[in-house]
Amino acid sequence: MQDTRRHHIVVGIETSACDAVLRAAADQVRSRQCGVHLVHVMSPAYAGAPEVAELTRIAAELHDEADRLLLEVASRLERLLDHDLPVTTEIAHGAVVPSLVAASDGAELVVVGQRREARHGHAPRLTLVPGVVARSHAPVLVVPETWQAQITGEPPS
Amino acid sequence: MTVGISASPAAHGVIRAALHEADRLDARLVVVHSVEEPLDDATRPVAGAGAGAALRLRQRRLEELTSELAAEKAEVPVEVLVVTEPPGEALLRAAAESSYVVVTRRHHQLLFPALGGVVRGPLNRCPCPALVVDPWSATVT
Numbered sequence: 001m002q003d004t005r006r007h008h009i010v011v012g013i014e015t016s017a018c019d020a021v022l023r024a025a026a027d028q029v030r031s032r033q034c035g036v037h038l039v040h041v042m043s044p045a046y047a048g049a050p051e052v053a054e055l056t057r058i059a060a061e062l063h064d065e066a067d068r069l070l071l072e073v074a075s076r077l078e079r080l081l082d083h084d085l086p087v088t089t090e091i092a093h094g095a096v097v098p099s100l101v102a103a104s105d106g107a108e109l110v111v112v113g114q115r116r117e118a119r120h121g122h123a124p125r126l127t128l129v130p131g132v133v134a135r136s137h138a139p140v141l142v143v144p145e146t147w148q149a150q151i152t153g154e155p156p157s
Numbered sequence: 158m159t160v161g162i163s164a165s166p167a168a169h170g171v172i173r174a175a176l177h178e179a180d181r182l183d184a185r186l187v188v189v190h191s192v193e194e195p196l197d198d199a200t201r202p203v204a205g206a207g208a209g210a211a212l213r214l215r216q217r218r219l220e221e222l223t224s225e226l227a228a229e230k231a232e233v234p235v236e237v238l239v240v241t242e243p244p245g246e247a248l249l250r251a252a253a254e255s256s257y258v259v260v261t262r263r264h265h266q267l268l269f270p271a272l273g274g275v276v277r278g279p280l281n282r283c284p285c286p287a288l289v290v291d292p293w294s295a296t297v298t
Contacts, residue, residue: 024286031181114280130277134262139174139290142280 008035008086009109012100012132013073020147021113022073026080028109028141035086037107038074040066041099042091066091097131104136111141158184160259161191161248161279162219167261167292172223174290175259176230182257185234188223189251190215191244215239245278252279258287 009032011025029036042062070089078087092099104110114129133140160175162168172188179186192215194202203211216239223235240247252258260279280287 027182127281129280133280133289139288141286141288142283143286144284147285 007032008037008088008107009111010037010039010100010103010107010138011077012096012103012110012112013038013040013070014113016069016072017145018073018113020145021111021143022077022080024141024143024147025111026077028111029081029085032108033085034108035088036077037103038070038077038087038089039100039103040070040089040091041096042066042093043095044093063091096128097135100128100132101135101137104132104138104140107138109141110136110138111143114142114144158182158257158259159187159189159248159251159255161189161244161251162261163244164190164192168222169226170292170294171259171261171290172226174288174292176227176233176235178257178259178288179233180230184256185236187251187255188219188235188237189247190219190237190239191247192239192241193243212239212241248279249282252283252285252287255285257285258283260287260289261292262289 009025009028011021013021025036028034070091074087074089081087090103092103100110100112110132112129112132115127129140129142133142158175158179160171162171168190175186175188178184192212196202196211216237219239220237223237227233227235238247238251242250248258248260258279280289
């Protein structure tokens with residue numbers, strides 16, 4: 001009997017600039033014939049106490065933005081997949097690494113993006129990938145954001 | 158697809174995981190093993206002609222191990238490379254011609270799960286996706 005709880009991969013989504021991650025995830029989903037769970041982690045930094053109205057409003061706006069992000073990314077991923085495989089989404093609240101590690105429990109694989117260089121005029125960002133890789137319950141596929149190649153499946157639209 | 162392995166029991170798990178992945182993705186597998194300092198059977202450093210012989214012996218043993226592990230994945234073409242450059246550099250050079258790289262993280266420490274330096278380098282610079290597996294639970298499904 002198939003254990004459907006394990007039959008999905010988790011994809012960490014930070015921003016909508018995630019084409020390479022989606023391509024790699026689509027390859028994996030096609031070859032595994034499994035579901036995919038998109039996770040966006042919201043830091044609790046802006047979730048102020050309920051009595052602080054301004055912070056509550058900002059938190060709600062950020063949550064709405066995260067909802068829109070996941071809907072848009074899920075739609076792009078579904079276009080890359082030629083099967084009727086389930087794509088689910090989740091907004092996790094907490095620190096990024098522990099949240100993704102928790103999401104990895106029960107998954108076949110975790111897919112995360114790796115940013116290489118600072119964007120022009122911006123300082124390099126600390127990557128959270130090593131933390132996820134070191135502690136994940138499942139194997140982790142680290143995808144460079146510049147990756148273009150396809151190993152299997154359909155070309156990206 | 159390239160898999161980087163060290164001379165440790167963890168190699169078995171990583172090769173198995175890489176074979177499984179290569180089979181699933183219909184890819185050829187290149188097993189890269191770095192030997193910066195050739196050793197004889199008594200783990201003493203050897204140089205000159207002895208170094209060449211030690212490397213050939215390592216290559217033969219690794220090919221035997223890979224063949225044994227690949228018995229259930231006979232459709233996967235496998236090539237074994239024993240090289241004498243630092244492991245991170247060797248892996249990156251092989252990765253330049255690969256679609257995927259498979260590497261291992263260190264075994265879970267009780268309190269502080271670790272990511273070794275050999276893995277960190279390729280993770281930061283690898284041009285293709287890198288699959289990181291735990292060698293002791295490396296059943297990539």
